[in-house]
Amino acid sequence: SQTIHQWPATLVQPVGSPLSLECTVEGTSNPNLYWYRQAAGRGLQLLFYSVGIGQISSEVPQNLSASRPQDRQFILSSKKLLLSDSGFYLCAWVRGWDRDISNTGELFFGEGSRLTVL
Amino acid sequence: SQQGEEDPQALSIQEGENATMNCSYKTSINNLQWYRQNSGRGLVHLILIRSNEREKHSGRLRVTLDTSKKSSSLLITASRAADTASYFCATDARNDYKLSFGAGTTVTVRA
Numbered sequence: 295s296q297t298i299h300q301w302p303a304t305l306v307q308p309v310g311s312p313l314s315l316e317c318t319v320e321g322t323s324n325p326n327l328y329w330y331r332q333a334a335g336r337g338l339q340l341l342f343y344s345v346g347i348g349q350i351s352s353e354v355p356q357n358l359s360a361s362r363p364q365d366r367q368f369i370l371s372s373k374k375l376l377l378s379d380s381g382f383y384l385c386a387w388v389r390g391w392d393r394d395i396s397n398t399g400e401l402f403f404g405e406g407s408r409l410t411v412l
Numbered sequence: 413s414q415q416g417e418e419d420p421q422a423l424s425i426q427e428g429e430n431a432t433m434n435c436s437y438k439t440s441i442n443n444l445q446w447y448r449q450n451s452g453r454g455l456v457h458l459i460l461i462r463s464n465e466r467e468k469h470s471g472r473l474r475v476t477l478d479t480s481k482k483s484s485s486l487l488i489t490a491s492r493a494a495d496t497a498s499y500f501c502a503t504d505a506r507n508d509y510k511l512s513f514g515a516g517t518t519v520t521v522r523a
Contacts, residue, residue: 300454326509328510328511330513336515336516337500337513337514337515337516338455338500338513340510340511340512340513343509343510345509353510382452384454384455386454386455388509399460400445400457400460401445401447401455401457401502401511402457403454403455403456404454405453405454406452406453406454408452
């Protein structure tokens with residue numbers, strides 16, 4: 295069976311500090327991977343997505359970056375956090391056979407990482 | 413940018429009643445999906461309806477899609493306290509790998 299792991303679950307960071315959130319998927323190959331951010335009581339904002347190793351598409355210009363060093367690993371980073379980076383970060387994947395560009399299938403989400411920047 | 417917009421933003425109903433929420437979107441889509449999120453958790457997929465389908469059922473869920481009006485509705489019948497959650501629609505615009513989510517409808521089912 296496929297699983298997705300996201301960590302850390304919670305973190306509190308000072309303004310200006312670096313950030314690294316990690317997401318790994320098990321039990322599948324060549325998934326599409328996604329990072330979303332959810333502000334309190336709001337919908338999901340797509341930050342980055344990746345269709346393969348080293349391939350990153352950025353949706354929103356900001357001080358965050360993403361990397362995909364391995365097929366099933368997706369990392370969200372920042373060199374210097376801002377107060378506005380606070381939020382709930384969700385990693386998600388789409389199965390390899392369900393990732394047709396003309397028809398994106400079901401997303402499987404991790405449990406999220408809650409970031410508070412002080 | 414958010415493609416889908418849910419309505420209402422919040423809904424409070426008595427256990428056993430039906431809950432209906434709507435989603436409107438702006439551009440042509442390949443499919444529309446509904447997700448559920450319990451407080452502080454990740455989202456869970458509920459149902460997917462393709463652009464050539466008009467209605468779909470899954471257990472107590474009924475989804476409709478009207479592509480001419482660019483709208484969808486999610487009906488939860490005979491609601492239970494455990495249905496308390498936020499519900500989001502997500503649209504898959506053509507020729508990209510992205511799903512765009514709306515702001516969600518928060519449903520509270522009172523026992």
